[in-house]
Amino acid sequence: MSENPYLSGNFAPVEGELTASDLRVTGTIPRELEGRLLRIGPNPVAPEPGTHHWFLGSGMVHGVRLRGGRAEWYRRRFVRDDEVAAAKNWPEVPGPRPEFQLAGGVANTHVIAHAGRTLALVEGGNYPVELGYELETLTRSNFGGSYAGGFSAHPKRDPESGELHAAVYSPVRDELQVVVVGVDGRVRRAQDVRLPGKPMVHDCALTSRYFVVLDLPVTFDPANVADGIPLPYRWNPAYGARVGLLPREGRAEEIVWCEVEPCFVFHAMNAYDAPDGRVVLDVVRHPKMFASDFRGPNEGAPSLERWTLDPHGGSAREERLDDRGQEFPRHDERLVGKPYRYGYTTAFGDRLTFGGLLKHDLRDGKSETHDEGPARLFLEPVFVPRTPDAAEDDGWILAYLYDAAAGRSDVAILHAQDFSAAPVATIHLPARVPFGFHGSWIPDPLGAPPAR
Numbered sequence: 001m002s003e004n005p006y007l008s009g010n011f012a013p014v015e016g017e018l019t020a021s022d023l024r025v026t027g028t029i030p031r032e033l034e035g036r037l038l039r040i041g042p043n044p045v046a047p048e049p050g051t052h053h054w055f056l057g058s059g060m061v062h063g064v065r066l067r068g069g070r071a072e073w074y075r076r077r078f079v080r081d082d083e084v085a086a087a088k089n090w091p092e093v094p095g096p097r098p099e100f101q102l103a104g105g106v107a108n109t110h111v112i113a114h115a116g117r118t119l120a121l122v123e124g125g126n127y128p129v130e131l132g133y134e135l136e137t138l139t140r141s142n143f144g145g146s147y148a149g150g151f152s153a154h155p156k157r158d159p160e161s162g163e164l165h166a167a168v169y170s171p172v173r174d175e176l177q178v179v180v181v182g183v184d185g186r187v188r189r190a191q192d193v194r195l196p197g198k199p200m201v202h203d204c205a206l207t208s209r210y211f212v213v214l215d216l217p218v219t220f221d222p223a224n225v226a227d228g229i230p231l232p233y234r235w236n237p238a239y240g241a242r243v244g245l246l247p248r249e250g251r252a253e254e255i256v257w258c259e260v261e262p263c264f265v266f267h268a269m270n271a272y273d274a275p276d277g278r279v280v281l282d283v284v285r286h287p288k289m290f291a292s293d294f295r296g297p298n299e300g301a302p303s304l305e306r307w308t309l310d311p312h313g314g315s316a317r318e319e320r321l322d323d324r325g326q327e328f329p330r331h332d333e334r335l336v337g338k339p340y341r342y343g344y345t346t347a348f349g350d351r352l353t354f355g356g357l358l359k360h361d362l363r364d365g366k367s368e369t370h371d372e373g374p375a376r377l378f379l380e381p382v383f384v385p386r387t388p389d390a391a392e393d394d395g396w397i398l399a400y401l402y403d404a405a406a407g408r409s410d411v412a413i414l415h416a417q418d419f420s421a422a423p424v425a426t427i428h429l430p431a432r433v434p435f436g437f438h439g440s441w442i443p444d445p446l447g448a449p450p451a452r
């Protein structure tokens with residue numbers, strides 16, 4: 001088998017944990033930014049080169065703490081799972097265990113804060129892993145014993161209620177569950193939704209009226225494991241492709257399904273209810289997934305699309321907004337589920353190539369780029385508003401990037417409204433941050449956690 005691309009270049013894992021203080025900065029860090037910029041990705045401890053799958057490597061969380069215009073620290077820590085604990089001879093991760101654990105309880109896909117806790121997240125049945133302020137692993141969490149079913153890496157926080165809405169699935173369950181986590185950190189609703197098969201459901205979307213379910217043709221295939229493919233999901237175009245609109249507090253039989261062309265979507269950018277009652281859903285669309293390359297998203301460049309869904313007729317209108325390869329869509333999360341104008345993505349070509357950042361003005365159909373040359377490869381952009389009530393796009397874009405020439409990483413802070421300009425600050429990290437998945441800006445104070 002050819003060299004595993006997920007173990008070379010900046011996909012390769014870094015060795016061990018690291019702490020650095022008082023980071024060197026070019027430019028001026030806005031003093032309003034007080035908190036932690038966290039991101040997470042795979043950092044396998046003992047990968048098998050022939051079969052290693054990018055999605056399954058043990059998690060490592062990276063963080064930069066900002067305060068008073070200074071970058072106080074950079075830390076990287078394993079998100080401990082059974083594999084890390086065994087390899088490092090560390091104690092097992094405390095906390096409950098789910099009925100089924102994928103890859104030793106790995107949590108490598110997103111890191112968020114909710115109900116006063118910092119949580120490392122993954123899909124497929126594993127529980128979230130709670131991290132301390134300095135990113136140490138504390139415990140697996142089943143939301144205070146309120147939920148048995150694992151979780152998702154992409155819950156959507158309703159900006160009105162503060163609740164998290166997520167689509168939860170696992171290869172050992174026949175139903176998808178639509179789960180709502182209250183502001184107290186406990187699951188208050190879990191609605192079973194029966195699908196025709198067992199699809200991979202990486203993301204979801206929310207509007208004021210609907211929870212949006214992605215039922216797309218990458219489905220559970222246990223034959224993969226016998227074929228030496230550790231992730232048991234495969235392209236299955238005969239399955240069809242559809243998007244479900246579930247009324248927010250509704251029952252499964254109330255879902256309206258809208259057929260779309262077969263494709264795969266890891267990430268929705270956002271969704272909202274249009275004045276005419278239809279639902280606008282913006283997605284990054286991959287033409288196919290895990291059809292010929294079972295190790296990762298590498299089968300044609302993903303493009304930005306708008307799907308307009310009719311909850312009355314069950315129809316969908318698909319429209320391409322931007323055909324440049326891009327992924328990791330983000331927006332101003334104060335507007336989750338609401339009409340919005342701006343979205344931000346990172347360049348992501350069809351050969352695992354990262355690049356600059358893109359900013360989309362979805363109202364006027366315009367875009368801008370932020371490009372620092374072919375050696376400076378940006379990861380997911382995170383928008384932070386300048387103040388809690390600042391206008392949309394009035395704030396900063398924070399992004400980790402890999403400098404291939406220097407062999408290490410920086411954090412860039414851009415003024416969102418001067419997107420193409422040089423960063424207002426660049427924070428120089430002592431090491432590289434591997435290409436990974438997602439992250440969050442978690443402002444201080446995090447708040448007192450409720451009782452576990």
Ligand SMILES: [Fe+2]
Pocket residue numbers: 109153154202266267437438
């Ligand atoms: Fe994701």
